[in-house]
Amino acid sequence: MSFNADELLGEFLAETEEMLEAISGELVAWEADPSERTRLDSIFRFVHTVKGNCGLFDFPRLQALSHAAEDALADVRAGRRVPDAGLVTAILAIIDRIGNFVAAIREGTTIPEGGDDSLIASLLLTDENLETVNLGAAHVEDGDRKAPGGKQSLRLSVELLDQMMNCVSNIVLSRNEMAHQLKETEAPQSVVATFKRLSNQIADLRDSTSDARMQPIARLFGALPRLVRDLSTQLGKQVMIDIEGDDVEFDREMVELLRDPLAHIIRNAIDHGIEHPSARLAAGKREIGCLTVTARRIGNQIQVDVTDDGRGIDIARVVDKAVEAGLISQAGAAELSPGDRLMLVCHPGLSTAHEVTEISGRGVGMDVVRANIERIGGQLKIASSPGESTCVSLRVPLTLAITPALVVEVAGQQFVIPRSVIREVVARGSPDVEFSSLGGVAIVRVRNKRLPCISLTHLLQIDAPAPSTAGVLMVLQLGQSFSYALIVDRITNHQEFAIRPASPPVMAAGIYAGITISEEGRPLLLLDTTPLAHAGGVTTEILEALQGQTHEVASETTVEADQCLILSGLDGRPKALRLDAVRRITTVLPEAVDFNESGALAVIEDQLIPLVGITRDALGSDPVNVAMMDDGDCLLAYAFAQVIELGALTDEILPSCEPGPVEGTTIVNGHAVEVIDAHWLFAEYGVGAAETAQPVCRIQGSDTWTQKFLRPIIEANGYRVVIDSDPEAADVVVVSDELAEPNHDEATVIRLSRSKAQAPGSEGRMYRYDRKAIVQALQDAKVRRAI
Amino acid sequence: MSELLVQFELQGELVAIRASEVESVIEIDEVVPVPLTSSRIAGLTALRSKVLTLISCDNDTASCPASTPARRRAIVVTRDGQSYGILTNRVVGGVPMLSPAVPFGEGLHDSSLRAIAQGVTETPDGPVLLIDTEAAIMSSIRSQTMPCQ
Numbered sequence: 001m002s003f004n005a006d007e008l009l010g011e012f013l014a015e016t017e018e019m020l021e022a023i024s025g026e027l028v029a030w031e032a033d034p035s036e037r038t039r040l041d042s043i044f045r046f047v048h049t050v051k052g053n054c055g056l057f058d059f060p061r062l063q064a065l066s067h068a069a070e071d072a073l074a075d076v077r078a079g080r081r082v083p084d085a086g087l088v089t090a091i092l093a094i095i096d097r098i099g100n101f102v103a104a105i106r107e108g109t110t111i112p113e114g115g116d117d118s119l120i121a122s123l124l125l126t127d128e129n130l131e132t133v134n135l136g137a138a139h140v141e142d143g144d145r146k147a148p149g150g151k152q153s154l155r156l157s158v159e160l161l162d163q164m165m166n167c168v169s170n171i172v173l174s175r176n177e178m179a180h181q182l183k184e185t186e187a188p189q190s191v192v193a194t195f196k197r198l199s200n201q202i203a204d205l206r207d208s209t210s211d212a213r214m215q216p217i218a219r220l221f222g223a224l225p226r227l228v229r230d231l232s233t234q235l236g237k238q239v240m241i242d243i244e245g246d247d248v249e250f251d252r253e254m255v256e257l258l259r260d261p262l263a264h265i266i267r268n269a270i271d272h273g274i275e276h277p278s279a280r281l282a283a284g285k286r287e288i289g290c291l292t293v294t295a296r297r298i299g300n301q302i303q304v305d306v307t308d309d310g311r312g313i314d315i316a317r318v319v320d321k322a323v324e325a326g327l328i329s330q331a332g333a334a335e336l337s338p339g340d341r342l343m344l345v346c347h348p349g350l351s352t353a354h355e356v357t358e359i360s361g362r363g364v365g366m367d368v369v370r371a372n373i374e375r376i377g378g379q380l381k382i383a384s385s386p387g388e389s390t391c392v393s394l395r396v397p398l399t400l401a402i403t404p405a406l407v408v409e410v411a412g413q414q415f416v417i418p419r420s421v422i423r424e425v426v427a428r429g430s431p432d433v434e435f436s437s438l439g440g441v442a443i444v445r446v447r448n449k450r451l452p453c454i455s456l457t458h459l460l461q462i463d464a465p466a467p468s469t470a471g472v473l474m475v476l477q478l479g480q481s482f483s484y485a486l487i488v489d490r491i492t493n494h495q496e497f498a499i500r501p502a503s504p505p506v507m508a509a510g511i512y513a514g515i516t517i518s519e520e521g522r523p524l525l526l527l528d529t530t531p532l533a534h535a536g537g538v539t540t541e542i543l544e545a546l547q548g549q550t551h552e553v554a555s556e557t558t559v560e561a562d563q564c565l566i567l568s569g570l571d572g573r574p575k576a577l578r579l580d581a582v583r584r585i586t587t588v589l590p591e592a593v594d595f596n597e598s599g600a601l602a603v604i605e606d607q608l609i610p611l612v613g614i615t616r617d618a619l620g621s622d623p624v625n626v627a628m629m630d631d632g633d634c635l636l637a638y639a640f641a642q643v644i645e646l647g648a649l650t651d652e653i654l655p656s657c658e659p660g661p662v663e664g665t666t667i668v669n670g671h672a673v674e675v676i677d678a679h680w681l682f683a684e685y686g687v688g689a690a691e692t693a694q695p696v697c698r699i700q701g702s703d704t705w706t707q708k709f710l711r712p713i714i715e716a717n718g719y720r721v722v723i724d725s726d727p728e729a730a731d732v733v734v735v736s737d738e739l740a741e742p743n744h745d746e747a748t749v750i751r752l753s754r755s756k757a758q759a760p761g762s763e764g765r766m767y768r769y770d771r772k773a774i775v776q777a778l779q780d781a782k783v784r785r786a787i
Numbered sequence: 788m789s790e791l792l793v794q795f796e797l798q799g800e801l802v803a804i805r806a807s808e809v810e811s812v813i814e815i816d817e818v819v820p821v822p823l824t825s826s827r828i829a830g831l832t833a834l835r836s837k838v839l840t841l842i843s844c845d846n847d848t849a850s851c852p853a854s855t856p857a858r859r860r861a862i863v864v865t866r867d868g869q870s871y872g873i874l875t876n877r878v879v880g881g882v883p884m885l886s887p888a889v890p891f892g893e894g895l896h897d898s899s900l901r902a903i904a905q906g907v908t909e910t911p912d913g914p915v916l917l918i919d920t921e922a923a924i925m926s927s928i929r930s931q932t933m934p935c936q
Contacts, residue, residue, distance in 0.1 A: 079930070173836040413820065503840040503869040504815035505927040509824040515831070515838050523819045523831035523838040535823075 014155060019046050022096070031229070034076075034083035043091070050098055061764040062101050063114055068120040069094045088124040113179075113451035138141055139576050145441040158252070161213055167201075168209045168499035175202050176519040192613045215255050215301070217295045218246040220262060227263060228291060231270045238277050238288040239270055245295035250302050250398045258304070258396065258612045265306045266291065268366070272309030273390050278400060283387065285309065297621050301378075301420065302398060307391040313384040318344050326488045337544065342382050370503040387599065404642075405494040407524065408474070411462045416497060416516060416526045417474070417486075424586045428487065432584070433473055441542060442747050444485045446475055450546045453485040454536035476529050484538050493519070499526055511535055514690075564649050564675075565627065566668055567640040574673040576666065581678040583630040587623040588637065595619075597715065599685060602626070602637055610685040612661065614639035629678055638676065648676065648702040658779065684718060695719050695782055698730035698747070705768075709753075710734065715769065717778045732774040732781045737765065748781040750774065792910060792917070794879040795862060798845040798900060799850035801879060802916040803908065810863040811869070812878050815841070826909075829874055839863060839872040842901055842927045844918070864920050871924055884908040890919045902926040 009472075023046050030039035047069040054063035069091055075081035097111075098121060182195055220242050228630045232239040274289035281287055281603070319333045322344045333341070346366045348565075370380045378396035397420070404419040417442050426433055426446060434445040435453065444453040453473075472491055477483045497516040499515070502525070506512055513528035564576040592603040593611060600611040614624065618639075626637040653664040653675055663677035697719040699706055711721055714734065722728050730747050737753040752768035766773040789804035818830035818841060829841040841861060861872030881933050888906035895901040895916075905919040 170836045433895075462822055500838070501869075502838075503871065503924075505828050505842070505924065506821055506824055506840055508928045509821065511823060514861075517836060517838060521833050522817065523833050525819075525821060525831075528899075563895055 003262055009057060011155065012057065013062045013102055013106050016050060016098070017512075021222055023122075025222045025224070027088075027095065028225040028229045030083075031085075031088045031092075034088065036783060038074065040560055042068065043095075044077060046095070047073060047147055059101070059105070062098065065094050065101075065119065065541065067098055068123050072123045084644070087123065090119065093122070094119050102437065122202050131148060142202070152458060156212075161252075164209055165213065165494075168206050169500070171202055172206055172498055173517045175199055175206070176517070180519045180521070206239045210251075211666065212253050213253070214249040216246065217248045217250065217255065217304075219294060220255050220258055221246045224262075224266065224293060224449075227266060228270065231267060232274075232289075233643060237270060237274055238274060239274055239291055240288055240293045242290060243294075243462070244292070248297050248302060249296040250297075250396075254302070254396055254398070257372070258394070261372050262293075262304065262306070263393075264366075264369050266732045269306060269308040269310065269392075270701075271389065273308040273312075275311050279311075282769070283311075297398070301395050304394045304396075305391055306393075307389055309389050311384040312388055312390050313342060313345065313382070314386060315341050315384075340540075342384060345382065346380070369579065369690065379763065400584075403499050403526070404494070404496045405526065406474075406491050407495075408456070408488040409492050410457045410474075410489050413462060413517065414492065414522070414524055415456070415488075416524045417476075417529065418513075418526070419494070421529050422474055423477040423483070424584060426475070426584050428471040428473050428474050430473075430584075436697065441537070443546065444473065446485065449475075449483075450484045451475065451483055452533075452538045452542050452546065453487065453531070453778045454538065455487045457487075457489070459536050460538075478530055478533065482533070482543060484533050484536070484543075486532075491643070494644075497518075497524070497526070497684060564668065566644040566671075566673055567627065567638075568644055569640050569674075570614055570624075570640070574671060575613075575662075576627075576649065576668055576675045577627055577638060578649070578676075578678060581629045581631075583628045583635075585625065585627050585643065588626050588639075589623050590619055593619055593624070598720075604628070604635075604637060607635065609637050611637045611639055616726050629681070631678075631682045632685065633684070636678075636681055636685055638681070679702045695731040696728070696779070697721055697732040697734060698713055698722050699726060699734050700724045700736060706736075710768075713723070713774060714778060717775060718782065719778065723750075731779060736768075748777070748784065750777050789883040789885060792876055792884045792908070792915070793862065794910075794912075795860075795873075795875040795916065796811075796879070797875060797918070798878040798897060801912075802900075802904075802918050803882070803884075804864075804873070804918045804920065805884075806881055808864050808920050810865055813861055813863055813872065813896045813927060814859060815874075817904055825868050825927050830916070832872065834870065834872075837849065839870045840927075841872045841874055842923060843874050845899055846924055847934050865907075868873055871920075873918075873923060879901070882884075882910040884917075885911065887921065891916070899926075 007474055023042055025037045025129070026042050030036055030043060032037075042327045051063060051066035054060075054066060060273055066770050071093065072081070072087065076083050077086070079636070081087075100111055121731045178195065179199065182192060187195075224243065225241055228239055228241045247549050270289075274291070275283065276283075278290065290309050292305070294305045296303055314583065315338065319328075319336075319341055322328045323330055323333055327344070327347050328336075334725075336344075373380045373394055373396065378394060380395045381391070381395075383393070384390040405416045406419060406422060406425075407414050407416055409415075424446070432447050436443050436445070442453040442455070444451055466738075471487055473484060474486045474488065474491075476486055499516050500516040502512055502515040506515070506525070511528055511532045512525050514526040516524050516526060518524050553589070564578050565582055567577060569575045586604065588604060590603045593614070594601050594603075594758070595616050600614055600616075601608050602611040603609075609628075611626065624639050626639050629636045629638060649666060649668065655664040655665040656662050659677070659680055661673045661677060661681055663673055663680070666675055695718065697714045699714065700710060700723075701722055702723065710749070714721055719732065722730060732750060733747045734750045734752065735750050749764045751765040752774075753765055754768060756767045756769075764777070766777065768774075791898055792803040793809050793812075794801050794803045796802075813834060815832055818832050820830045821828050821840075827843050830845045832839050832841060833931050839861065859876060860878055861874050862878065864871050864873065886909040888908045891901075891905040893901070895904060900916065903918055903923040905922070907914050907919045908917045
């Protein structure tokens with residue numbers, strides 16, 4: 001590989017810009033605590049690298065600046081000089097100048113001569129900076145010899161990455177097509193096996209390519225401390241910034257798209273939100289204002305919150321301003337909800353600052369910020385408590401490229417709906433669903449919620465046979481209080497799609513968000529659910545009118561007996577769940593799942609419900625799909641990866657060797673699937689069953705072996721473990737062979753021996769590592785107990 | 788060397804498009820309709836891993852795309868990274884373009900052709916209307932949405 005000078009220069013510029021971004025936070029931290037060694041090292045490394053690179057390209061001024069800064073910092077590192085505010089300011093000024101130079105080189109312009117010398121002079125030692133050499137400091141290791149971080153990295157052009165992503169999308173599409181063809185041609189087993197392997201490898205490739213596009217949000221947050229420092233100095237305020245979650249990763253495209261909006265929000269917070277120190281003290285607050293910036297991943301979205309503890313937003317003032325500016329009438333303002341009044345600050349041409357400052361307050365900005373966030377499929381929300389705080393929340397998708405989605409069908413036509421907006425799917429004929437009309441507006445009640453209801457067939461003006469009562473109702477959640485129901489004929493598939501923008505004539509319809517290709521090689525349109533709601537006549541007024549209305553509903557399910565839902569489990573294997581046990585499918589956020597000794601519990605609609613089919617390891621940061629099962633008395637949630645299809649349990653079920661979550665194996669639509677034993681699950685995990693029905697096993701001793709080795713095995717076999725001192729009657733007693741014979745006539749006794757040789761002696765005695773025998777004995781005892 | 792044109796049938800007569808703009812000519816079998824778009828959008832079809840937006844440039848097929856059986860062929864063109872197929876009953880083949888296109892303007896009575904014609908150009912077979920690809924695509928955006936009854 002060969003490089004020409006331009007490429008090398010490009011590399012240098014990119015590297016310098018990246019480092020500038022990375023150290024800007026360090027600079028502020030260093031200023032706050034000049035004795036902080038690691039900060040100093042990274043700043044030193046930066047000027048050192050710049051100086052070295054300048055030699056390659058002939059930028060004498062840049063070299064002189066970085067050289068001077070390096071010298072000064074080297075003195076500090078060696079303990080020959082104590083950093084003070086003057087030095088920090090001088091270093092900051094030089095680094096800014098380096099940044100200006102880099103920008104100028106990139107644009108092909110030059111920076112006027114002069115000024116450099118005074119910058120360098122400001123670094124010079126003043127008397128008070130002089131100090132005798134600190135002997136201890138002589139031994140400090142050379143920080144710049146160490147490679148920054150342990151990992152090696154390579155710089156790639158964004159264009160190349162995009163190209164790779166595009167190729168991968170095409171490969172995925174071809175794979176899907178081939179999968180379909182293989183299914184139809186009854187290919188030999190060996191071909192299918194190889195294809196499956198290839199398929200998995202392609203999935204890995206796609207994942208790592210998406211990962212390659214991921215960047216930690218730290219890239220965005222790194223520049224914030226400096227921004228806050230400069231702004232607060234300029235405005236005579238004292239602000240400290242607290243950053244959380246900067247390891248959250250998302251698509252680099254999104255990182256870039258969030259940069260300006262975030263900077264603007266922070267500017268607003270410092271300029272308008274946080275008060276001057278004197279005003280803060282008068283209000284009984286700390287002199288220093290606090291700005292908190294947090295990022296967290298919620299499903300396939302990232303939420304960034306910017307909170308300040310300033311004066312909050314004066315809603316009355318906002319409304320006055322809006323009326324004054326003619327944006328809204330006095331009467332119109334009175335009708336707005338408090339939330340909507342707050343959102344007036346996002347109106348073009350509205351500023352509540354008493355005076356226009358250099359930083360913000362010109363009344364342009366928040367409207368642009370909101371528009372930019374919404375353009376990338378995000379949402380902006382503002383919350384404020386007067387006198388206390390303001391919080392601006394941005395919620396944006398993780399990536400724009402790959403979307404898990406459901407394929408729905410209406411009148412034979414298929415469309416795709418992103419999984420992220422689907423809260424719930426219920427059969428239209430379910431007793432949980434009740435249709436009505438309110439002044440001509442179609443309304444549906446789904447359990448205790450009333451929602452506006454749109455028929456996709458009707459909305460798309462597709463000719464359909466007479467309206468049927470069959471079909472599926474999807475509850476779509478687009479915002480906190482923006483939810484509606486969409487009726488489709490059926491859901492045909494669930495998979496991840498590489499979404500591409502559709503052509504302008506198609507986008508002109510206003511209800512499509514993009515385009516993709518199905519497994520069968522047919523084009524599929526991705527529905528844009530927000531404009532779809534508007535096209536369907538769902539307005540804010542309707543949503544608000546319907547809110548807060550609740551209803552108590554009896555639960556009852558009637559579905560054909562031999563129908564089953566084929567799911568792919570979190571372990572990757574296909575499972576069949578009898579439809580009569582499934583009440584509905586919904587999702588659970590990872591935060592709502594709790595693992596305890598006996599299994600997992602999830603908070604679903606304010607109820608604590610046992611969650612099965614999941615292990616701690618399988619719980620990622622994405623929402624988990626769950627099938628809600630109902631036995632009439634209690635609920636159980638079964639976690640799964642995705643719905644594969646609907647099927648019928650027509651073939652013989654080959655029973656499992658022992659009772660457990662899997663009843664047996666059968667063939668559905670040509671594939672082997674595990675049939676989930678709902679009866680067993682409810683017996684084992686159902687709420688209420690746990691306390692009384694669970695068999696009890698008494699163990700002796702609190703030694704490590706008993707507690708850490710033995711106990712988990714017993715618990716895994718469905719026993720509740722009590723220790724020796726517990727007076728509760730036990731079904732099984734496990735004793736160590738050395739210990740005295742227990743006095744429990746009615747209980748099964750399992751005696752564990754330390755030696756393998758003498759183990760199979762008297763009844764109930766077994767070697768303590770003969771797991772099979774122990775499990776068998778525990779199971780036998782359970783069966784005996786049941787009889 | 789003179790520029791090549793591809794001749795095809797539109798509105799019952801032969802028109803032409805610059806061969807340099809034509810990616811390929813394909814046979815269409817399955818068309819996926821796009822509800823709530825302009826009547827000029829005949830639907831979508833997949834070409835390998837690409838999605839083509841099919842455009843009806845004449846009134847014959849534009850009246851009700853979803854219920855009309857897909858026309859046999861489409862001329863594939865690319866604009867701004869998107870692929871389009873211009874529907875036609877017949878593709879004749881290549882002819883050299885002998886003169887620059889002269890605008891026909893209001894002289895063209897057929898409004899659907901007027902919106903997409905660049906002008907008239909001379910070929911060895913006589914004068915033909917030269918279709919402007921960009922205009923053909925734009926006209927499908929501008930046309931009013933007409934729900935099929």
